[in-house]
Amino acid sequence: MRVLVTGGTKGIGLKIVEQFLKHENCEIHFTGRDQESGNQIVKKDSRLKFHCIDTSQREAIDKLYQDIGAVDVLVLNAGICKDTLFLRMKDEDFDAVLKTNLYSPFWITKAFLPDMLKKQSGSIVYLSSVSARGNAGQANYAASKAGLEGMAKSLALEVGKRNVRVNVVRPGFTDTQMTAALPENLKTEILKHIPLARMAQPEEIAQVVFSLAIELSYVNGQVVTVDGGLTLH
Numbered sequence: 001m002r003v004l005v006t007g008g009t010k011g012i013g014l015k016i017v018e019q020f021l022k023h024e025n026c027e028i029h030f031t032g033r034d035q036e037s038g039n040q041i042v043k044k045d046s047r048l049k050f051h052c053i054d055t056s057q058r059e060a061i062d063k064l065y066q067d068i069g070a071v072d073v074l075v076l077n078a079g080i081c082k083d084t085l086f087l088r089m090k091d092e093d094f095d096a097v098l099k100t101n102l103y104s105p106f107w108i109t110k111a112f113l114p115d116m117l118k119k120q121s122g123s124i125v126y127l128s129s130v131s132a133r134g135n136a137g138q139a140n141y142a143a144s145k146a147g148l149e150g151m152a153k154s155l156a157l158e159v160g161k162r163n164v165r166v167n168v169v170r171p172g173f174t175d176t177q178m179t180a181a182l183p184e185n186l187k188t189e190i191l192k193h194i195p196l197a198r199m200a201q202p203e204e205i206a207q208v209v210f211s212l213a214i215e216l217s218y219v220n221g222q223v224v225t226v227d228g229g230l231t232l233h
C-alpha cells in the first residue's frame with residue numbers, strides 16, 4: 001500500500017507516519033518544509049520517503065505528484081494557524097492560513113484523485129479542528145477548517161461510487177508545537193472545559209486517522225471528532 005501524509009515531520013503528522021509504519025506492506029511518503037527533520041525520520045525505515053516542499057505553493061504540487069505517482073491513501077494533515085482578533089487580522093495572515101489549510105488539500109487531492117478513480121479504490125482523510133465550529137481569534141483558521149469539511153463531504157458524495165472514501169478527523173486540543181506556543185493561562189482555561197481534563201497526545205489522533213484510512217471500510221463522508229469531550233458543552 002502506498003500512502004502520502006502531508007506535514008509528517010512533527011506533531012500529529014509524524015505520529016500518523018509512525019502508525020502506518022506499523023503496517024508491514026506500507027510505503028509511506030511524507031512532506032514537510034524542514035529538510036533536517038525529514039532526513040532524521042527517514043533513517044528509521046527504508047519504507048519512508050521524504051519530500052521537502054512547501055505545500056502552500058501551487059507549483060510544488062505538480063512536482064510532488066510526478067515524484068510519487070499513484071497512492072492508495074492520502075492524509076492531508078499539514079496545517080498552520082496565525083491567530084489574532086478579527087480586526088487585527090492582516091490579509092497576508094488570512095491568505096497564508098487559507099493557502100496551507102484549504103487550497104493545498106484541494107490541489108493535492110486534485111493531483112492524486114484521478115489514479116484512485118481509475119483504480120476504483122482509495123481513501124482520503126483530512127485533518128480539520130474543533131475550531132471549524134468557530135473560535136474567537138481564529139477567523140482565518142476556522143474558515144479554512146470549515147471549508148475543508150465542506151469540501152470533504154462534497155467530494156465523498158462525488159466519488160463514493162468509484163469506491164473512494166473521504167473522511168475528516170476533527171482533533172481537539174492536542175499536545176504539539178502548534179499548541180505549545182499558547183500562554184499557560186489560556187491552556188489552563190481550555191483544560192477546564194475538557195471532560196477528560198487533559199490534552200490529546202498526537203498518537204491518539206493518529207490512531208483514529210489510521211483506522212478511518214484503512215480499517216473502517218464502510219465509514220464515508222464523516223467528520224470524526226476526537227476532543228476528549230470538549231465540544232459536548
Ligand SMILES: NC(=O)c1ccc[n+]([C@@H]2O[C@H](COP(=O)([O-])OP(=O)(O)OC[C@H]3O[C@@H](n4cnc5c(N)ncnc54)[C@H](OP(=O)(O)O)[C@@H]3O)[C@@H](O)[C@H]2O)c1
Nearest residue numbers: 007009010011012032033034054055078079129174176178
Ligand atoms: N495541535 C492541535 O491542538 C490541533 C487541534 C486541531 C487540529 N489540528 C490540526 O492537525 C494538523 C496537524 O497539527 P499539529 O498540531 O501536528 O501541527 P504542527 O506540530 O505545527 O505540525 C504541522 C506540520 O505541518 C507541516 N506544514 C505546515 N505548513 C506547511 C507547508 N506550507 N508546507 C509543508 N508542510 C507544512 C509542518 O512541517 P514543517 O514544520 O516541516 O514545515 C509540520 O510537519 C493541522 O492541520 C492542524 O490544524 C491540530
